[in-house]
Amino acid sequence: MxxxxxxxxxxxxxxxxxxxxxxxxxxxxxxxxxxxxxxxxxxxxxxxxxxxxxxxxxxxxxxxxxxxQEREQVPFISISRHEKLGELMFEERMYPAGKWACVTKAEKLYEQSISMGFMKLMKFICKENSVGRYLGMTVPIVNIIKMIEDSKGFEKDVLTAYYLPAEFQANPPQPTDPDITILQREAIRVITRTFFGTTTEETIMPQINLLWELLGPSDQVQRSSYMVAVYENPGVSCRRNEIWFIRRDP
Structure with missing residues (x-):
């Protein structure tokens, strides 16, 4: 894929x-x-x-x-699932600490930044690394967005992150591209909701607003940044994505 x-x-x-x-x-x-x-x-x-x-x-x-080849799932623990009339509204998960390959782009549009960022990661995955081999695909690819002060749009800088497969967690291959950094990210607790379709600023903002409506007022969740997790390829007409809200305290 x-x-x-x-x-x-x-x-x-x-x-x-x-x-x-x-x-x-x-x-x-x-x-x-x-x-x-x-x-x-x-x-x-x-x-x-x-x-x-x-x-x-x-x-x-x-x-x-x-x-x-099988795609490797980023590991997580499901903490709770919240349903209404049999439909999953949102889920709370814990993702453990781990090593991610990250690149930040600041293009004019959010969708340009994530596209340009992933192309760099794609070359890293496909042999442009210190071991000179294909590393394997993990899902989801995660895009981290920060809100501008009025919370009505995104800052230009978008970080796109690829979780290193399990076999490389202890000894990560190094990228040949200086724009890519291998980061040890701490454990994170998130509230997630699935949505389908494209991932642009226009489609993501309504998803953020909808999840806030479902959650109600809360000071336990960050409002300054969110994550967009992408699972499917561009040939899928109804792609699976998730919006992730970040808990302040794991």
Missing amino acids: ALISLEDLDGLDDEQLDDDITDNPEPMEDDEQQRLFTHWQAVASTHQVSIPQEMTGPIQEMTHRNRT
Whole structure:
């Protein structure tokens, strides 16, 4: 699965791409590589981002690997689930301390920042690291946003984070890109709610407001920053995402 925080591409879904992507470990033919690259470029254009030609290799690598290997779930403990008429409204979870590869971008639009940030992480995952190998995909990719003072919009700086697979937690590979930093992040307790579709500033703000309505007034949750967790690839028309509220005290 080619996981990236980009909008869905109309008219071209995962199944159509899978028809053209072989499970054979041999390199793709040039026309297949170009079709895959064109797909990603079209998706990126919806976020006003252009994918450089140098991304052809990582796109091919991740597409093949994510079809033949399991994605590793970021570990967590479910603390409580809150339902109404059988529907899950929100869930409280504890994520343990761990090492994450992080990059911060400050583009004009939120969606540009997360797209540019993940492209850098994608190259790190696909061999641009000190061990020179594909590291494996973990989900979700998490984007950390900070609110401007009036709480009606986001600050430009957006941190995009990739949880290192379990085999690399003790001895993390080092990135060749100086913009990527390996951070030991402390345990975090979050309140999460699932939503589906695209992840832009316009779609995220209503999700933040909705979760506040469900929670009601609370001084136990941060209002200055939130997280957006992304699980699906851009070919999925109804992508799964989560908004995470951060508890002040784990």
